[in-house]
Amino acid sequence: MALKDKFIVRLSTDQRGQLEQAARAGRHSARTLLHARILLKADADGPAWDDARIAEALECGERTVARVRKKFATGGLDAALHRKKPTGRQYRKLDGGQEAQLVALACSPAPDGRGRWTLKLLADRLVELGVVDAVSDETVRRTLKKTRSSRG
DSSP states (O other): OOHHHHOOBOOOHHHHHHHHHHHHHOOSOHHHHHHHHHHHHHBTTTTOOOHHHHHHHHTOOHHHHHHHHHHHHHHOHHHHHSOOOOSSOOOOSSOHHHHHHHHHHHHSOOOTTOSSOOHHHHHHHHHHTTSOSOOOHHHHHHHHHTOOOOOO
16 A cells, blocks of 8 residues: 555645745745645645656655655644754753853862862852753863863
């Protein structure tokens, strides 16, 4: 059984209008425009083209058409048009203000009994001061490495 038999695209009037407007305006990414055009051609209540015909007309692969159909059927219009947010990406642990506090702390005199700040001491002090809930010494190292200030 082919994918085109499994996932049928039925657009509501609002969805069709939204896709036609997006395709006409051309203010979206090429990928989003392609997916909008695929959905318009695949609409069972409209042209109802098969995957091969859509792929040939829009100069894309049949698998792309099948994937867009599947995303629409399982996740709706937004899932078919837009990429999902990556889950494996690591976001910044410290924002600009927190980085500034870290640099100011690193440039301040070292604690009593210490000749200089260590990364572990800086991380612990940021948590003590309530700047962050938790931070690793590796994050402190990477943050200080990208600053141009001289600590010496």
